[in-house]
Amino acid sequence: MTFTLAIVGRPNVGKSTLFNRLVGKRLALVDDQPGVTRDLREGAARLGDLRFTVIDTAGLEDATDESLQGRMRKLTERAVEMADVCLFLIDARAGVTPTDEGLAEILRKRSDHVILAANKAEGTRADAGVIEAYALGLGEPIRLSAEHGEGLNDLYAQLMPLADEFAKRAEAEAPETDIDLDEEEDDAQAFSQPTRARPMQVAVVGRPNAGKSTLINTILGEDRLLTGPEAGITRDAISVQIDWDGLPMRIFDTAGMRKKARIEDKLEKLSVSDGLRAVRFAEVVIVLLDAAIPFEQQDLRIADLAEREGRAVVVAVNKWDVEPEKQKKLRELREAFERLLPQLRGAPLIAVSARTGKGLDRLREAVAKAYDVWNRRVTTAQLNRWLTGMLEQHPPPAPGGKRIKLRYMTQAKTRPPGFVVMCSHPDKLPESYSRYLVNGLRDSFDMPGTPIRLYMRSQSDKNPYKARKKAGPSSLRKHLAGRPGG
Template identity: 80%
Template sequence: MSFTLAIVGRPNVGKSTLFNRLVGRRLALVDDQPGVTRDLREGEGKLGDIRFTVVDTAGLEDANDDSLQGRMRRLTERAVDMADICLFMIDARAGVTPTDEMFAEILRKRSDHVILAANKSEGSAADAGVIEAYSLGLGEPVRLSAEHGEGMNDLYSQLMPIADEYAKRAEANAPETDVTIDEDDDDAPRVPTAEKPLQIAVVGRPNAGKSTLINKILGEDRLLTGPEAGITRDAISLRINWNDTPTRIFDTAGMRKKAKVQEKLEKLSVSDGLRAVKFAEVVVVLLDAAIPFEQQDLRIADLAEREGRAVVVAVNKWDIEDDKQEKLKELKEEFARLLPQLRGAPLITVSAKTGRGLERLYAAIMKAHEVWNRRVPTAALNRWLTGMLEQHPPPAPQGKRIKLRYMTQAKTRPPGFVVMCSHPDKMPASYSRYLVNGLREDFDMPGTPIRLMLRGQSDKNPYKGKKKSGPSKLRKHLKPRAES
């Protein structure tokens, strides 16, 4: 049984920097301006031989209303209640502020284990702030520099007794289980497991309702939401069991047009979301029913297709739509016209506010994942290829006939096929599309990206250009001599 460590403190004291150091990767966005982190981000922390769950929180603000700062504070207080240990960080260079004193009082009441850390304490300029930290009444402060990695040994010494305590509890409560390891081929259809859950990324424009949708799937207000656009900044990953399917779902920052993204922080947020798309298996492109299929929505869907991910298009805020049948008909027509590369992909209407349509969304995601992992036998592919060639033979550019001889599936996730043919460089794109669309229809692979690769196979006669040797030469040597 591992323990949970929540890093709390005022904005801009270095919580996300320490989080990144403990997890060993740059997962949390870091910037000089205060208030970058808004949601709770979890990661697998490591310090020496201690393993634990570390939670990065939003900066504690003196706000209790329904403003953005107030909602952020309530989320952080929830993390404090859930965590086994709270690491309370102050800025040693700024010293102890009245806000620090107020939150130290709150932590004393709400948390059983509180470790005080004075960050940014490299150099003599921080000495006064470290001494002042004793006045908070939380014991001896750990002198840290999260940016430079100083003071990690002191933090380890503070965590070690608590880690030993939780390790003893884990040994006493550990049930006997038989663990089986799946050693199947990496290219085989994969069933999501607790070790390798189904990876889903929810992407879309700002204020489309991504965080609200994920909260409804989770059944709790785990992510920060509100009427303001652009609340989410980090790509937050959450592990859940969705209808008994182990799942890791990524909430991403809203993606605006590239020309409108000017601030460095928003650029970092968008790049974090793009990274989540690359790690995902299924990408849910969330649209706003009031303004669906805007140019940016099309770019986002096209990006997911180019990355080779299974795509599900979900239209949110369906509960406020009046003429649902007519609107759905328009949406399907626009989808087929504007996104031909995702032909057959599921289009699901949902309401993140009420939860309607979530079962249909789950079914569409599982179907898209199954198609994304599909493998077609080589014999069936070549029988299909023969029929396609008879129905519509390939063209003969410049009088050179293109012969398609053999076809096989090279990979899955997404399905990739190789066709051995003559003159692959002369194959028109229209004929490749004809084959891809045929694969979609005949092997039931709607919506998923399909990769078709053409490889050359020589048409040359292996004996062409070689000198003849045989009866003609023998005859020459066997000519009868002239009589003398």
């Protein structure tokens, strides 16, 4: 049985640094300036033999209105209520502040289990702050240094009895179930399909303020991610595991990506690089466009990036509920899509409204189909029959008067589909003929939109006996003369 630990505190006390330390990876963005974290980020933590879920939260501030800070505070308060244990972090060097005192009062009322920790406690400068922490009335503070990994043994000692308590409670509440002996066999047969243990990885990308967080909240059916009218609210690539109408999925909300020349802030650079990492980790990428300003240069770059990374791509046009002439706009979008993104020919283009939820059923179907196509395999026999027909319909060119011969074809990989063609002079085959074959693969084997990799491999056309010296009459007489009775 695992439990949930929420790390809370005011801004810039080291919550994200401790989160990264517990999960063993640099998942959360860390910077000297306060207020870097805005959303709730979950991770699988490991401390000794303890396994639990840790939540990194935004810094709690004295804001209760509908401002950005106020919405961040509400999200953090929600994390406090749903977590089993709260780890209240203060800055030992700065000492206890009035904000810390107010947060301690909130935690006493809303959380059953609160652990107090004084972070940045290395050195004698922190001694006074650690002593001040006793006045918060939350017990003896743990002396921590998240950056250097000090004090984690003390944290383990406080978490261990709580973990045992949660384990006993879960064991008592767990219903008796019959063991299905065929369960493992069923999983083996359906290994290619997403499961709860191995969900489909989906990243939602786009320019700032396209509605990515709102879209994911609507799919979830709850306000899990921070949203608002301000552009660039999301900074971290936040992942959430969901079951979307029977489709197990881990969906990543990424920071909005602007043109590289416009990015000057160090933190925004970190946010964009975190989003790019999510794209490389994903299996399906949803490129979200704004219906009012679709297919801008940055949208094209983002879609092209997903294709170059070999990911299945679905293009969704958001804010469709406020579009006045829907049919005309849809025709214009399809024409622009085919013209501006030929490398994604056949990829689904879905009109959605993240605010109202309209079109999300079609988006889910498009994501499921894109994933299936991305994993599709074609038999070698089918490929070679198809290749024969393609060569008869349009033979390859003959540079220098000698025709290039394409002899054999097989599928070498999936995710995305990759094909190898054995041919003579692969370096002389023009790119246009490769595109002809790729487009034929899309049409003939129903693989729209997914990236297709086509590799040309050299197959020697030389006669293996050509280098041998031809035997003439004289050499034949010498050969016979050397034989007995010759």
